[in-house]
Structures are given as C-alpha cells and as structure tokens.
Amino acid sequence: MSQDEAPVALDIEQLSVVFDTPDGPLSAVNDFALEIRRGECVGVVGESGAGKSQSFLAVMGLLAANARVSGQARLGTEPLIGRSIAELNQFRGVKLSMIFQDPMTSLTPHMTVGEQIAESIIHHLKISADAARARALALLEQVQVTDAPRRLDQYPHELSGGMRQRVMIAIALACDPEVLIADEPTTALDVTIQAQILALLAKLKRERGMAMALITHDLGVVAGIADRVAVMYAGRVVELGTVHEVLKAPKHPYTAALLASMPRIDDTGTGPLPAIGGQPPNPRRLPPGCAFGPRCERVDETCRAARPALTGHERRVACHHPLERP
Amino acid sequence: MLSYALRRIAGVIPTLFIIITLSFFVIRIAPGGPFDDEQTLPPEIKANLEAAYGLDKPLLEQYGRYLAGLVQGDFGPSFKFKDFSVTELIAQGLPVSLMLGLSAVLLALLVGIPLGTLAALRQNSPTDYGIMSVAVLGIALPGFVTGPLFALVFGLHLRWFPVAGWEAGELRYLVLPVVTLALPVIAYIARLTRGSLLEVLRTNHVRTARAKGLPERRVILKHALRPALLPVVSYLGPATAFVITGSLVVETVFGLPGSGRYLVQGAINRDYTLVMGMIVVYGSLTLTLNLIADLLYGWLDPRVRYD
Numbered sequence: 001m002s003q004d005e006a007p008v009a010l011d012i013e014q015l016s017v018v019f020d021t022p023d024g025p026l027s028a029v030n031d032f033a034l035e036i037r038r039g040e041c042v043g044v045v046g047e048s049g050a051g052k053s054q055s056f057l058a059v060m061g062l063l064a065a066n067a068r069v070s071g072q073a074r075l076g077t078e079p080l081i082g083r084s085i086a087e088l089n090q091f092r093g094v095k096l097s098m099i100f101q102d103p104m105t106s107l108t109p110h111m112t113v114g115e116q117i118a119e120s121i122i123h124h125l126k127i128s129a130d131a132a133r134a135r136a137l138a139l140l141e142q143v144q145v146t147d148a149p150r151r152l153d154q155y156p157h158e159l160s161g162g163m164r165q166r167v168m169i170a171i172a173l174a175c176d177p178e179v180l181i182a183d184e185p186t187t188a189l190d191v192t193i194q195a196q197i198l199a200l201l202a203k204l205k206r207e208r209g210m211a212m213a214l215i216t217h218d219l220g221v222v223a224g225i226a227d228r229v230a231v232m233y234a235g236r237v238v239e240l241g242t243v244h245e246v247l248k249a250p251k252h253p254y255t256a257a258l259l260a261s262m263p264r265i266d267d268t269g270t271g272p273l274p275a276i277g278g279q280p281p282n283p284r285r286l287p288p289g290c291a292f293g294p295r296c297e298r299v300d301e302t303c304r305a306a307r308p309a310l311t312g313h314e315r316r317v318a319c320h321h322p323l324e325r326p
Numbered sequence: 327m328l329s330y331a332l333r334r335i336a337g338v339i340p341t342l343f344i345i346i347t348l349s350f351f352v353i354r355i356a357p358g359g360p361f362d363d364e365q366t367l368p369p370e371i372k373a374n375l376e377a378a379y380g381l382d383k384p385l386l387e388q389y390g391r392y393l394a395g396l397v398q399g400d401f402g403p404s405f406k407f408k409d410f411s412v413t414e415l416i417a418q419g420l421p422v423s424l425m426l427g428l429s430a431v432l433l434a435l436l437v438g439i440p441l442g443t444l445a446a447l448r449q450n451s452p453t454d455y456g457i458m459s460v461a462v463l464g465i466a467l468p469g470f471v472t473g474p475l476f477a478l479v480f481g482l483h484l485r486w487f488p489v490a491g492w493e494a495g496e497l498r499y500l501v502l503p504v505v506t507l508a509l510p511v512i513a514y515i516a517r518l519t520r521g522s523l524l525e526v527l528r529t530n531h532v533r534t535a536r537a538k539g540l541p542e543r544r545v546i547l548k549h550a551l552r553p554a555l556l557p558v559v560s561y562l563g564p565a566t567a568f569v570i571t572g573s574l575v576v577e578t579v580f581g582l583p584g585s586g587r588y589l590v591q592g593a594i595n596r597d598y599t600l601v602m603g604m605i606v607v608y609g610s611l612t613l614t615l616n617l618i619a620d621l622l623y624g625w626l627d628p629r630v631r632y633d
Contacts, residue, residue: 060537062533062536062537085542086541088539089539089540089541090539091539092536092537092538092539093537093538093539093540094539097537098537100530100533100534100537102530105529105530105531106530106531106533106534107531107534108531108534108535108548108549109531109553109627109628109629110552110553110626110627110628111548111549119538119540119548120538120539120540123538123539123540123541123544124539155628155629157628157629168534171534171538172537174538
C-alpha cells in the first residue's frame with residue numbers, strides 16, 4: 001500500500017467525550033486518536049458502548065447536548081472541535097459526510113427521496129432545483145438504485161431497507177465529500193444486501209479516492225473492505241494496524257479473543273464457540289489499570305496498577321503483555 | 327391522496343346519522359316536554375298543541391318524519407320561539423358563533439405552534455419555563471374567569487376594546503371574546519407542540535438532516551416541525567368541541583348574539599327541534615374539523631395515506 005504518501009484527510013487527536021448525566025459524568029471516549037488518509041478505509045471495531053460511534057459523532061458535531069468534547073479533529077487543515085454549528089455546516093454534508101446504522105428511520109418520512117438528495121446539493125453548491133434533481137438522479141444510478149427516475153418521487157416508506165441505505169449513501173455523496181464516515185452501514189440489513197452495500201461502498205471509495213471510516217462490530221466486514229483497523233475497548237483504541245496484520249496476528253488479547261469468538265466457515269472443530277467472559281466495564285467506574293484486565297487471561301499486577309499506553313508507530317497496541325506472533 | 331380523502335368523507339355520513347339518532351331518542355327519554363311550564367296548561371290545550379306539532383304520534387313515526395324533513399334541509403319549527411323556525415334561529419346566530427369559534431381556533435394555531443416551538447428550541451431556559459408557566463395558567467383558568475377579567479382590564483380601564491356587545495361587521499367586538507376562547511387552546515397547543523418537537527428533534531432523520539450541513543432553521547422547519555405537528559392536528563377535533571362548549575360561556579359573558587345559547591336554552595326548555603338542530607349543526611361542524619384533521623394528517627405524514 002502506498003497510502004503513507006497520501007495526505008491525511010481526517011486527523012483525530014486526543015479526542016475525549018464525557019456525558020453529563022444525572023448520575024454524574026460518564027466518560028464514553030478517552031484519548032481517541034486516528035488519522036485517515038485519502039483513498040484509505042479504516043475499520044473501527046469494538047463491541048457496543050466501546051465509543052466507536054460517539055467518537056465520530058463528536059467529529060461531526062452531532063452529539064447530544066449533554067456531551068462535553070475535548071481534543072482535536074482536523075479535516076485537512078480545518079479544525080472541527082469547538083466550532084459553532086454554522087461553521088461546521090461549511091463542512092458537514094460537503095467535505096465530511098456520514099451515513100447511519102438504521103436506514104429505516106434515518107430518512108425524513110414526509111420528503112421524497114429526490115427532495116432529500118437534492119436538498120443539500122441546492123444548499124451547498126447553490127445550483128438550480130432542476131440541475132440538483134438531475135444530479136440526484138445520477139447519484140441514485142451510481143449507488144445502483146433500480147428504476148432510479150421513478151424513485152426520485154417516492155417516499156422512503158415505499159423503499160426496502162437496502163434501497164433506503166443506498167439513498168442514504170447517495171445523500172452522503174451528494175456534494176462529493178473528502179471523508180465519509182459509515183456508522184454500521186450494514187447492521188440493519190440482511191446478509192445478501194450487506195454484501196452488496198459493502199461492495200458498493202468499496203467501489204465508491206476507490207472511484208472517488210475518498211477517505212473512509214467504517215464503524216462496525218463485525219470483523220468480517222472489516223476484513224472485506226478496510227485497509228487498516230482500529231480496535232476499541234472502553235472508549236480507547238487498544239490496537240491499530242493493517243487489516244492483514246491485526247486479523248492474522250493480533251497483539252492485544254482483546255482482539256485475539258474477538259477473533260476467536262467469530263465463527264469461521266473453514267472451521268472443522270466441534271466444540272462450542274469461545275466467548276469472552278465477563279462484561280464490558282462500567283464507564284462510570286473504569287478500573288485504574290487496563291480496562292480489559294478483569295476479562296483478560298494474561299492479567300497480572302502491572303495490568304491492575306497502570307493503564308498501558310498505545311505504543312508503536314504504524315502497528316500500535318496498548319498492552320503490557322502483547323501476544324507474540326504464533 | 328384522493329382515494330384516502332374520499333374514504334374519510336364517506337365515513338362522516340354514518341357517524342352523523344348515529345349522532346342524530348342517539349340524540350333524538352336521548353332527549354325524548356329526559357322527563358318533561360316542551361309544553362310543561364310553571365303554569366300548567368289545561369290538558370285539552372296541551373293535547374291540541376302536541377297534536378299540532380305531531381308529538382302525539384308514536385316516537386318511531388316522529389323520528390321518521392324528522393329524518394325526512396332533515397334530508398330536505400328542514401329542521402322544523404321551534405316549540406318555544408313560536409314565530410321562528412329552527413332554521414331561521416340558527417341562521418341568525420350561527421354566523422356569529424362560527425366567526426368566534428373559527429377565529430379562536432385559528433388564533434390558537436397561529437400563536438400556540440410558534441410558542442411551543444420556541445419553548446422546545448430553548449428547552450429548560452427561562453423562555454421555556456416562562457411560556458410553559460403561562461400555558462399552565464391558560465389551561466387552568468376557565469373562560470368565565472378570564473372573560474370578565476379581560477372585559478374589566480382591556481374594556482373598562484384601558485378602553486382598547488368594547489366591554490361587550492356586538493355590531494355586525496365590527497371586528498373590535500370580537501377581539502376579547504376570541505382571545506378568551508382561544509387562550510386555553512393556545513396553551514394546550516403550545517404544550518403539545520413543545521413535547522412533540524422535543525421528541526422529533528431526537529430522531530434519526532433529524533440527525534441525518536444535521537449531518538447534511540443544513541442550517542438549523544431549515545432542519546427544524548423542513549424536517550422536524552411537520553412530523554411534530556401530528557399530535558396538534560389530532561387535537562383539532564377535541565379543540566373544536568372545546569371551543570363550541572366554551573362559546574356558550576363566552577357568548578354570555580360578552581353578550582354576543584351567537585347560537586350557543588340556543589343549545590342551552592333549547593335543552594332546558596325541552597325545545598326538541600331546536601336542540602336537535604343545534605346538535606346536527608355542531609355535530610357536522612365537529613365532524614368537518616375532524617375530517618380536515620384527517621386530511622392534514624395524510625399531508626403531514628405520507629405513510630398514513632396507504633393504510
């Protein structure tokens with residue numbers, strides 16, 4: 001891969017998100033750091049509550065009102081954190097787009113598909129309604145919506161889930177963004193449609209040279225289209241590397257355990273699928289040492305006393321006792 | 327949309343028929359009759375009167391005759407206002423009542439929705455608390471308290487508007503009654519709008535609209551407010567019923583020659599035809615507003631049209 005030479009499209013540093021709740025502050029993301037280069041797809045994996053979505057919602061400025069965000073995120077050279085809504089709106093939907101998990105509820109029910117795609121084109125690119133409609137039609141064809149001219153005037157409830165997710169993608173791509181954040185884009189869809197949507201995203205990324213963050217809990221999805229992968233646990237990145245390295249030779253015991261708990265088509269074993277014991281930690285009461293410690297087989301006094309830092313350059317891991325190559 | 331509208335309209339007729347039938351028999355079950363006054367009539371005279379109005383016939387036959395008259399637009403003669411037919415009485419009072427009621431509903435929508443929206447957008451701010459406190463007062467205070475209060479302050483002291491009375495075509499006579507009537511509806515609509523908008527603002531499609539980089543104004547007006555108005559529209563039917571009953575009080579307080587008093591007087595006097603006339607008119611009115619609400623529903627949310 002020659003992505004190292006490509007310029008960084010989205011650079012996130014020391015991003016933290018804390019929610020003020022009636023029961024006190026709840027820390028959802030801690031010191032999240034990630035850079036995504038042009039033309040690169042980075043998979044962000046982790047279980048529910050690991051802070052994957054919250055990190056990127058923070059970048060988009062879409063968090064709930066009770067969230068406090070600190071740290072930095074830059075789109076090219078433009079800082080994003082701490083900017084007003086009006087300032088963010090120069091980038092959102094234009095250079096920085098996001099698609100969401102639930103296509104059934106993420107489209108406005110009372111507006112036609114055409115209106116919803118054309119809307120941001122008219123607003124951001126200042127072109128006529130007719131030209132925007134023509135562009136919306138072209139987008140629908142690019143995202144391989146069948147019978148595109150008719151779809152323009154249909155309402156979201158008249159489309160299937162897969163079709164709606166394609167419309168979401170068309171909306172996100174409407175103004176030709178530099179960075180696309182895809183938050184569990186296939187989770188709500190059935191398996192055959194999942195594969196189609198992933199193939200479509202991979203194709204669009206390649207054709208447009210976009211930087212893409214793919215948030216998912218499914219390592220299989222990551223293996224399919226990502227170049228690099230960041231594994232998150234309890235609000236932190238615990239392992240980072242190319243997909244090949246991380247999936248073939250995980251260094252963090254959590255990544256290894258996640259991989260072991262995935263069913264494999266070539267698996268001939270007959271025993272039960274391994275599961276990770278215990279529960280993810282309560283974000284209000286994180287252990288002082290390694291957050292994965294209580295569930296880890298390799299845990300010792302060092303792990304309980306001090307939280308391991310994310311070390312390494314290209315290949316990073318946050319563990320006192322990383323796994324060696326088998 | 328057209329077939330949806332036609333289906334809704336077709337549903338109105340049987341409902342109206344049931345209202346007419348029920349009220350016809352219920353009012354006959356009530357003790358007493360139109361000619362039972364403090365001063366008892368000699369039995370022969372009473373019998374003659376009842377024969378003249380067809381009240382001596384079997385009840386079912388009377389019902390049949392009434393329906394037959396109704397189909398031809400004839401509400402029959404009033405038993406108490408002897409020189410007038412019910413149609414004439416309603417034609418006198420209804421325009422005033424309609425103007426009062428519809429202005430009140432319109433005012434409530436025009437003021438209530440923006441107030442509720444403002445409160446939702448400034449959630450938990452002094453603006454929000456201020457609007458909601460006034461709204462609670464508006465709901466809690468009945469028209470017979472606010473009406474005379476307004477007449478006192480804005481009529482008697484400030485002399486901005488007439489205290490009471492009515493001159494055809496003079497809108498200033500309508501201001502205080504309309505405001506009195508609209509106040510609780512404004513309050514209710516503001517509360518409904520606030521609650522429902524707060525809910526819609528948390529939905530996924532609003533997040534999508536924000537992710538598109540649209541200005542907040544457009545996100546709210548174009549993406550959030552329309553679905554948020556669904557509960558307000560559902561409330562239009564009950565609001566009409568409220569305004570109708572409220573207008574009885576308001577018309578009395580401000581001495582307006584509306585038709586509201588006919589319903590009360592007609593019921594007390596057992597003026598069967600007058601009560602029935604008022605029920606038919608107010609029933610149709612309520613059904614029409616419910617129908618409008620249904621049609622608005624279909625417009626606000628395209629998913630409703632295909633049930």
